[in-house]
Amino acid sequence: MVHDTREATSGAVSSLRSALGSNAVITPDDPRYERARRVFSGGYDRHPVAVALPGGAGDVAKVVSVAREAGVELAIRSGGHSPAGYGVVDGGVVLDLSRLRDLEIDVDQRTAWAQAGLTAGEYTKATARHGLATGFGDTASVGIGGATLAGGLGLLSRKYGLTVDDLLAAEIVTADGQFLSVDDASHPDLFWALKGGGGNFGVVTRFKYRLHDVSQFTGGVLVHSATPEVVTEFIAAADAAPDELSTVVMVMSAPPLPFLPAEVYGTPVLLATLAYNGPAASAEHAIAPLRAVASPLADLIGPKPYQEMLAPEEEDYRPIAAHRNMFLDSLDEQAAARIVAALDTSSAQVPAVQFRIMGGAVARVPADATAFAHRHRRMMVNVIAIYDDTSQSAAHEAWVATVADSLRQGPGVYTGFLGEEGEGLIHAAYPDTTWDRLVSIKRTYDPGNLFHHNHNIPPERQP
Known part of the structure; x- marks a missing residue:
């Protein structure tokens, strides 16, 4: 079994290099490795076999497919602020979104399309040039991906609601490698689940947000x-x-x-x-x-x-x-x-x-x-x-x-x-009706629970 696991991870690394190019795959022998495996919390010292740096949604789909086919553990990282250290995993692959940093601001419509590798500080600095903002909490280094998928409670919440209340659409790579555009009209069940259900349903590569006036x-x-x-x-x-x-x-x-x-x-x-x-x-x-x-x-x-x-x-x-x-x-x-x-x-x-x-x-x-x-x-x-x-x-x-x-x-x-105490508490984050709905959506979009290195919602209801 140990031999099989080593073969699987070695094969996954080779496949990632073929799919993304060697420079976009960081392994333990790379001088970039120590920094690449770090997350915000100093309490975690995990060693992945590779950190993959996709350059776009197509590359994200390739990483997801490699991890699924090889059967290796997969961690998704936006800003790396997960208190449970979920942005890194021992012996598996980290899908690091930090190269996905494009931001398109529509000042007239007061909306923005933002790639998931941006931090709250980067996004806010750019939108502030127009006197506009979306609320992402209160810390600049937090990734917009994690903040959004958890719900997002911050310094604009009482005026404008949670981050997810300003989420208008998203683009996501699901466990089968599909690329989906979701909103209230397209895949509305999945879009609903992204508004607080965490990273259980796929890898969001882009978010569309509503912007608000913060000029005063x-x-x-x-x-x-x-x-x-x-x-x-x-x-x-x-x-x-x-x-x-x-x-x-x-x-x-x-x-x-x-x-x-x-x-x-x-x-x-x-x-x-x-x-x-x-x-x-x-x-x-x-x-x-x-x-x-x-x-x-x-x-x-x-x-x-x-x-x-x-x-x-x-x-x-x-x-x-x-x-x-x-x-x-x-x-x-x-x-x-x-x-x-x-x-x-x-x-x-x-x-x-x-x-x-x-x-x-x-x-x-x-x-x-x-x-x-x-x-x-x-x-x-x-x-x-x-x-x-x-x-x-x-x-x-x-x-x-x-x-x-x-x-x-x-x-x-x-x-x-x-x-990490969350494993016993994760159901407490969701009332029974919400939990049952999330389990059903998980079963539809990730029946094999590929995305489980998180506060996991399983694809089957637990007794």
Whole structure:
């Protein structure tokens, strides 16, 4: 069996070189290999037999066909930000989309066709030249592919909805090597599944997005000392804010940031990223209640281009993190007190609980309109411990699990923030009716489960 596996992988590498050319196939003896096999998370050290760099949809179809026929493991990578490290696989082939970077912007129609190798930062920088944007989260280095297929919850969500709510069409290579154009009229079932069902159904090579006016924008960071009262009042104020204001809150031990006084380093703080799409005068009115919750330790909010809201790319930053996520509908002072107290019990470099406030346009889309079905929830919460000593991984995982369990309000998780713990939780990302529909679509387009190196939806309903 070992001999057969080696023959299969060796044959796959040869086939890839024949199909794509040697320069587009990186193997362990290539000086590019160490960088090519890296993903964003520093917790994964996997060694593929080859990294394939297709130059277009036709090449993607060739890679898919080679992997299917050889029976080798296949990982798909856009930006490589999967918390579970799914952008790389031991002993298999990585289909790296980073060469697919074309972007066609139609300013008059306010739409854009974007190839799946683009990052959120690259896309946003280009559309910003026209005062336009599509929401992709809050980090520039995230790939638009992964962000979109998970649903996409970011700094424009309360005003315009999730990323998938701005997805108008897509082009995809399925498991049988077919190239399909999908939208609400063509293969509507598959198009529906792409809106939150992850990479289970094929390799999307291009997305068509709706663009929105972001020519008037106010945002930045606001920091308060974190007490249970401050945390609950701030979350409530963010939830009650107008739709134009999207908020991401981190309750954390204060890192040594240059805009914070040294005496607060290591103490509990509430660090919020506020993003208001609209006139500056209206922004000031909307943000005032969040400023007034306490006397700010730092207030960096002001008019700025939307693209500056995305956390910049740091090429060599590869954090190791433990994390759990969930959806909540409320946060009382008792729960906030547990969060604040828990920060002192973690030895991680950055222990934190992140709140992404939902509502607004997210909640106005019917729950069954997309595979992302948790529209009615008020906030998505991610418990995080970032650390650098892998010998302490078990302790950090235990801390994260304990804090998460103390907060959880029923089922529901977001696949975009699931790590390897997601195998037991993947069904929780989808209500039963959504799950059954996704399984049926998976059975139609990937009956052999070629695309399984992901938060997998199997082609058969599990007992």
